[in-house]
Amino acid sequence: MTALLEVENLTKTFSMRSGMFGDTITLDALVDINLKVEKGETLAIVGESGCGKTTLGRCIARALDPTSGSVSYTPEPGKTIELSSLSKRELKPWRQDIRMIFQDPMSSLNPYMRVFDLVAEPLRIHKLARGAELEQRVVSALDKVGIPRDALQRFPHAFSGGQRQRIGIARALVLDPKLVIADEAVSALDVSIQAQILNLLEDLKTDFGLTYLFISHDLGVVNYIADRVAVMYLGHVVETAPTEALFERPRHPYTEVLLEALPIADPTRRAQRHEAVKGEIPFLGNRPKGCPFHTRCRFAEDKCRAEKPELRPINGGPTYAACHFAETIELKGAYDDAPATGTYA
Amino acid sequence: MMPQTPMANDKTLLRMEDVSIVFSSPDEADIEAVRQVDFTLTRGKTLALVGESGCGKSVTARTILRLLDKNARIPSGRILFSPGDGETTDIATLNPDSTAMRSIRGNKISMIFQEPMSSLSPVHTIGAQIDEMILLHENLDKKGARARTIELLEQVGIPGARQRADAYPFQLSGGLRQRAMIAMALACKPDLLIADEPTTALDVTTQAQILDLLRSLRDEFGMAMLFITHDLGVVAEIADEVAVMYLGDVVEQGDVFDVFKSPQHPYTRALMSSIPRMTRRADRQRLNPIQGTVPSPKNRPSGCAFTTRCPHAFEPCAAVRPEPTGTSENHWARCHLLTDPQAPRVDGLIQPKVEGGSDAYQGDRT
Amino acid sequence: MATTDTQNLTKPVAQPKTSKPTLSGRESQFAMTWRRFKQHQLALVSLWIVVAFYLVALLAEFFAPFDPGDYNPRYTYAPPQGIEFVFVEEDGSWTWGPYVNGYGTEIDPEAMRRIFTIDEEVRHPLGFFVESEPYMLLGIIPMSHKLFGTIEPRAPLYVIGADRLGRDQLSRLIHGTRISLSIGLVGVVLSLIFGVIIGGFSGYYGGWFDSAVQRTIEFIRSLPTIPLWLGLAAALPQNWSALQNYFAITVILSLLGWTELARVVRGRFLALRTEDFVTAAQLDGASDYRVIVRHMVPSFMSHIIAATTLAIPGMILAETALSFLGLGLQAPIVSWGTLLQEAQNIRTLASAPWLLAPGVVVVVAILAMNFLGDGLRDAADPYGK
Incomplete structure (x- = not known):
């Protein structure tokens, strides 16, 4: 199977100048990222703030221009477009295929545009429809996300957070995309609304054969929605694996740390917890030499401090990890083998 | 069949009895943001108030410190606070600006917030701010206060406390800032710590650290904790008792194991x-x-x-x-x-x- | 805990009277702004004051009883006449109708100065739409009636007094309003054009251009204004006509005035550039032009309107100050500044305090515009509060 999207050696460097005559600091937000997104799957990118997951999403969507590396998109077998090398104009048609959903439903909708215009805007830009057809397509997109017709003439502030997020999804869907990048799309929502949106995203995926790149910091949500997971730390992908494999037996110590820290809505599991990981995420401009995680890793040895591990397949399997000792260390997964305690298991 | 939580016991620190909170605005009808809330806070225990945005959980917490805006009032109910000196004060009847209330606020009851920057002054070092708290409420000289500050910063797990005391809040990471705020809240050994979504803005690993810290500090100081959150996972981690709020009502309350095992509402x-x-x-x-x-x-x-x-x-x-x-x-x-x-x-x-x-x-x- | 967050779609809140479900109805945003503006009492009053000012300025020839240049040496420094409405005859009967008394003169034997007295015996009845010398309204419409005046021609009418040449202060003030307000307006339009274009480029593209523009703005703003005006005004060729002078002054004022607007616009662009909805528009494939015009500009229209309204008084004050110092507009052009120039001499002022009337007008106009600007800013931004 060919990947719908392939990211190769993607690097993004930001340079910041302190003051007018100050030194230029360069921050490597993404270092040599390699990823594949298969058609029809949901690939989750997880990590803590500053790990580069949002930057990665924006480089793929070309909201940011990558510093080096390539992003190639294969809409059908034998037809591969290297998105990262296209000019803005050449890119425009492909923007229909790759759409983005944003985290903050308040700031991602133009407060001065009505719902109709918000959803119609992509169609107008790509000159795909006008008049009655335009209206019909807007209404049908809103219909798919469960926004009623009488909302067309209202401004976004008249809606609750969940409804605004639905409108944002309608904006993405109206162009019949192939790949949807959801950047923390449910993080700002209350749990009950979050559940509605997660169900909606799932239904849309089935109905329209979508592929998701699901960027999130919430491992509970990721376990629920993703087929495969890529874990990022300080601009590196440290592990990728099928969701169940990753949660069952993580191969990178950072993945274990993330799973350990995840609060689980079951008080009976409190006792099984390790002590939380020590230390803080280092500053990007001050990335440790060797393995980026060695400063906080409980398995760190001299090798880790000296030599940067490559992302490599573990035991030939579908799991990839960037850890020198991935095969040998015993890491704890997140699934609990004890029978579920709640009535709502 | 009002359930009898073990009361009248000497560990009871604060009782909310039938407290309602009403907001009035000039253009609209009054809004009852909180309806007849009842709960008890016990020393050494954590009560979690959980609910979605707008359910009134933060309003309830702020009412205990009388931190609400001028347009809020408490038309009914009592907030009985018994810090153990044999006296019981009804916080609901105190004037928010009175000396009595000020001596409770920050001294016997402290609060930490979601965004530490909002409660830390950006123009003073964290050490100076904690010193100030201590000098204000306790009988210590400057040197003694600083010694206590450093001890507190160490207690909340800030590495290199002596040097970090001279740092400004913006020089610290989110997790360290939250720790500094906790140190400040603990400066006067409060009887009650109110934590309003203290980990919501933090990354999961930092959140886990802060939850561990709060748990151990609660035991160490023997204080009661009112923990406000929207995250049921966090509740399961930290709470002894949980109160679920919806639109101003506590709809369900009880022991955290019972509620999670067999929710009734x-x-x-x-x-x-x-x-x-x-x-x-x-x-x-x-x-x-x-x-x-x-x-x-x-x-x-x-x-x-x-x-x-x-x-x-x-x-x-x-x-x-x-x-x-x-x-x-x-x-x-x-x-x-x-x-x-x-x-x-x-x-x-x-x-x-x-x-x-x-x-x-x-x-x-x- | 925003209240907007809790509205329920299944039970839609009453729509703000949208008559028919047209898909491109923009009126209601204007209606919304207007509704909010009306709640701002002070701004509403100010709006009417400003409208009145501009109306007077527009139809100055019609409102002013005389031409600003008409002089009468018999009435130098004549004090204001009171307008009377009821005249009581000696036999007790009375007649209704506005009139002014004539002037009598005495010579003060000590100061050897002419003193005006009001002559109760002489009455000059007033009327609306009285006939006058023919004139051209706005320079194009021939007219021969004034809004009000004495019914008998050539009777003295000095409602707020006369100046040192016996010219009617009120007529001059009305004509001065036209010049001063139009300088404000034209100057601001020019600054707006400079400000929006330069500030917009600076904010949207950033980089070296932004730095260069910012440094230029800082440089311009660090120059002390009065000496700069002096220099620029002094550089104007002496032989320019009054009209050329007028335009030159306007351009000078707006060359310095655009910096403020450019800053506002740039600041908004910078803030908006990182907003998700702008990124979303870019990801939609929108061109830079579309992103700017359709997505960014509407959300800072209110700021531009407010900044513009608030910039007009600055312009007016600048012109007034410049002319007061004798460096701006020159006689025979009448503006608030040149009128106030007449009030520079303390001795004249002591004997003819009505020459300060333009000062009062300046204060009222500036305050009204400031309040109006504030009101507009609050009203045009639905997310302001």
């Missing part, structure tokens, strides 16, 4: 079925979210607030406010399903026998 049950469970693919179940959105407090039904979204709502729900109904020793919920013999049967609820109950529901308090 439809809202609590819906909330729990809205969070993805940590299960393998094979056991995965589709989420079952609550339909619709939270109505505005203006449109709250006079009966049970959850009526408009409740899948089991029946005849008395909209009009008659359910009374708290105990389902086990330390666990109650406000729901007609638990009292009305005519109520629809729902799996997992402790409902009255159909033949048994005489009168359906017990009066209307609103």
Whole structure:
């Protein structure tokens, strides 16, 4: 199977100048990222703030221009477009295929545009429809996300957070995309609304054969929605694996740390917890030499401090990890083998 | 059948009795943001107030410190605070700006917030700010205060406390700032710590660290903790007791193990079925979210607030406010399903026998 | 805990009277702004004051009883006449109708100065739409009636007094209003064009251009204004006509005035550039032009309107100050500044305090415009509060 999207050696460097005559600091937000997104799957990118997951999403969507590396998109077998090398104009048609959903439903909708215009805007830009057809397509997109017709003439502030997020999804869907990048799309929502949106995203995926790149910091949500997971730390992908494999037996110590820290809505599991990981995420401009995680890793040895591990397949399997000792260390997964305690298991 | 949480015991620190909070605005009708909330805070224990945005959990917490805006008032109820000197103060009757209230605030009851930058001054070092707190409330000289500050910073796990005391808040990471704020809140060895979403803005690993810290500090200081959060996972981590709020009502309250094991209010049950469970693919179940959105407090039904979204709502729900109904020793919920013999049967609820109950529901308090 | 967060879609809130479901109805945003503006009492009053000012300025020839250049040496420094409405005859009967008394003169034997007295015997009845010398309204419409005046021609009418050449202060003030207000308006339009274009480029593209523009703005703003005006005004060729002078002054004022607007616009662009909805528009494939015009500009229209309204008084004050110092507009052009120039001499002022009337008008106009600007800013931004 060919990947719908392939990211190769993607690097993004930001340079910041302190003051007018100050030194230029360069921050490597993404270092040599390699990823594949298969058609029809949901690939989750997880990590803590500053790990580069949002930057990665924006480089793929070309909201940011990558510093080096390539992003190639294969809409059908034998037809591969290297998105990262296209000019803005050449890119425009492909923007229909790759759409983005944003985290903050308040700031991602133009407060001065009505719902109709918000959803119609992509169609107008790509000159795909006008008049009655335009209206019909807007209404049908809103219909798919469960926004009623009488909302067309209202401004976004008249809606609750969940409804605004639905409108944002309608904006993405109206162009019949192939790949949807959801950047923390449910993080700002209350749990009950979050559940509605997660169900909606799932239904849309089935109905329209979508592929998701699901960027999130919430491992509970990721376990629920993703087929495969890529874990990022300080601009590196440290592990990728099928969701169940990753949660069952993580191969990178950072993945274990993330799973350990995840609060689980079951008080009976409190006792099984390790002590939380020590230390803080280092500053990007001050990335440790060797393995980026060695400063906080409980398995760190001299090798880790000296030599940067490559992302490599573990035991030939579908799991990839960037850890020198991935095969040998015993890491704890997140699934609990004890029978579920709640009535709502 | 008001459940009797173990009260009148000398560990009881603060009792909210029937506290309502009303906001008035010049253009609109008054809004009752919180309706008759009852709970008890005990030394060494953590009560978590959990609910979605707008449910009144933060308002409730701020009321204890009388930090609400001028347009808020407490038309009914008492907030009895007994810090152990034999005296009991009704905080609800105090003037928010009075000396009595100020001596409680920051001294006996402290609060930490979601965003530490909002409560730390950006122009003073964190050490200076904690010194100030100590000097204000305790009989120590400057040197003694600084020694205590450094001790506190070490206690909250700030590495290199002596040097970090001279750092400005913006020089610290989010996690360290939160720790500094906790140190400041603990400066006067409070009896009660109110934590308003203290980990919401933090990354998971930092969140886990802060939760560990709060738990151990609570035990060390023997204080009571009121923990406000929207995250049921965090509740399960830290709480001894949990109160679930919806639209100004505490709909269910009880021991955290009981509530998570056998939630009795439809809202609590819906909330729990809205969070993805940590299960393998094979056991995965589709989420079952609550339909619709939270109505505005203006449109709250006079009966049970959850009526408009409740899948089991029946005849008395909209009009008659359910009374708290105990389902086990330390666990109650406000729901007609638990009292009305005519109520629809729902799996997992402790409902009255159909033949048994005489009168359906017990009066209307609103 | 935003209240907007809790509205329920299944039960839609009452729509703000949208008559028919047209898909491109923009009126209601204007209606919304207007509704909010009306709640701002002070701004509403100010709006009417400003409208009145501009109306007077527009139809100055019609409102002013005389031409600003008409002089009468008999009435130098004549004091204001009171307008009377009822005349009581000696026999007790009375007649209704506005009139002014004539002037009598005495010579003060000590100061050897002419003193005006009001001559109760002489009455000059007033009327609306009285006939006058023919004139051209706005320079194009021939007219021969004034809004009001004495019914008999050539009778003295000095409602707020006369100046040192016996010219009617009120007529001069009205004509001065035209010049001063139009300088404000034209100057601001020019600054707006400079400000929006330069500030917009600076904010949207950033980089070296932004730095260069910012440094230039800082440089311009660090120059002390009065000496700069002096220099620029002094550099104007002496032989320019009054009209050329007028335009030159306007351009000078707006060359310095655009910096403020450019800053506002740049600041908004910078803030908006990182907003998700702008990124979303870019990801939609929108061109830069579309992103700017359709997505960014509407959300800072209110800021531009407010900044513009608030910039007009600055311009007016600048012109007034410049002319007061004798470096701006020159006689025979009449502006508030040149009128106030007449009030520079303390001795004249002691004997003819009505020459300060333009000062009062300046204060009223500036305050009204400031309040109006504030009101507009609050009203045009639905997310302001």
